[in-house]
Amino acid sequence: MTIMxxxxxxxxxxxxFAQLVANxxxxxxxxxDCVKLALxxxxxxxxxxxxxKPGTGKTLLAxxxxxxxxGRTKRVQFTPDLLPGDITGGMxxxxxxxxxxxxxxxxxTNILLADEINRASPKTQSALLQAMEExxxxxxxxxxxxxQPFMVIATQNPIEQAGTYPLPEAQLDRFLVRTELGDPAPRYAIQxxxxxxRMDRSELVQELIGVRGVVDRKHIAAGVHVETEVLQYVNDIAVKTRADNQVQVGVSMRGCLALVRLAKTWAAAEGRHFVIGDDIKExxxxxxxxRLVLTVEAEFRDVKAVSVIQRIVDSLPVPNGGPRR
Structure with missing residues (x-):
């Protein structure tokens, strides 16, 4: 039973959360923004x-x-000859x-960096499915x-696609968030x-909370309140993706649940015990x-799933979502 x-x-x-981000x-x-999403x-x-692309700090973030x-972290470089047992272990x-x-x-481990996950075969990629889901x-x-906690930070190189195996929709759906780090702004690049x-900047990071503290904070996030009107907003977004003429497969219920859970954590990170519509929009x-599968025609016209979601979100009124008096 979840405690409110x-x-x-x-x-x-x-x-x-703020202390961890600064750390x-x-x-x-x-x-x-990327650090906040990862947390x-x-x-x-x-x-x-x-x-x-390589060299943007993905390993450093993990x-x-x-x-x-x-927590403990391990890194696996995914290659075409990697076997499922190389991920899970064996007898x-x-x-x-x-x-x-x-x-x-x-x-x-606690945080597994799966580097260039799309370079491994589908059989090896699927070795992570049960671990990520269960x-x-x-x-x-x-x-x-x-x-526990257990988290996968997987990377894909969007430039070099030769010899890669695109992640199937079933595995993409297991990721709560997809984002990118990008190159640093000039002032940070110069710094x-x-x-x-400094060969390893992660040594600058202090140990602030233990892994037990992560579990405790997960319980706090799970207990954040969500009004029905905000849940309706999430459902409206999903329904619109399923009806969009540029989308072959829209957002599933798994995607809706993932967005609601993430929004609860986001609201708590902002110091609120309730989710507002702007959390969902953001x-x-x-x-x-x-999580979208675009139509062949949309892909041929170089339509991006990001632009489809943004268009749908912009077309819907954003509810307030604050607690009722």
Missing amino acids: TTPEDAQRFHKD IEQAVLGKQ ACLFTGGHLLLED KALARSVE IFDLEKQELQLRRGPVF GQVSIDGENHVLD LMHEAF LAVEALAH
Whole structure:
């Protein structure tokens, strides 16, 4: 049973969230929006897809995020020859003990960076599906529960597509948010070059809360109130995507639930114990665009899912959503 979040809980969440953002920004300069989204994913219990070119700080973001919450992080470079067992682990025979023992794969961590996930085969990509959805993996028919919190930060290179395997819709739908870091603004780029002697900027990040603190804050976010009119707004967006002539497959109920959960965390991060319509509007593109399947004609005309979601959101009135007196 979810306990309703109080105004005091929300203010405490807001204070902690702001401190974490400032802490991580010591490593990832000038990317506050992306840092906030990554933290919101973590506190919502979701996963993040970064679609960006190499060298923008994706690995650094994962390491800084994990260090800030005293968590462990592992990185897997996805390649065409990577096997599912390289992700989940497997049973190996211990010659000394003369028995099979579990070799835990890199998925047994708090934050897993799946670098260039679209370079691995669909079979290997699917090895992450159960882990992302259920928080556990099956090895030789036996389920093994993953550490909590568990978050996947996956990356895709949008430039080099030769020899890649596009993520299927079923796996894209498992990501709570898709966004990009992008290149730093000039003043931050110059600062980074001035501090080129720092080989690992994540070392600047302090350990602020433990992994147990992450779980506690997830409970606070889950208890944030959402008025019916805001839920209706989310449903209206989804219905419009399904009826749009540029969309083959619109936003599913999974997408609606993901947006609502993310908006709850976002509201708490803003110090509110309730969601407003502007939370939904602000998060809709990052939470929903990657869930659309456009028509062949729309893709041929280079229509982007981001622009479709933005157009639909702009066409609908935004409800207030504040608590009723």
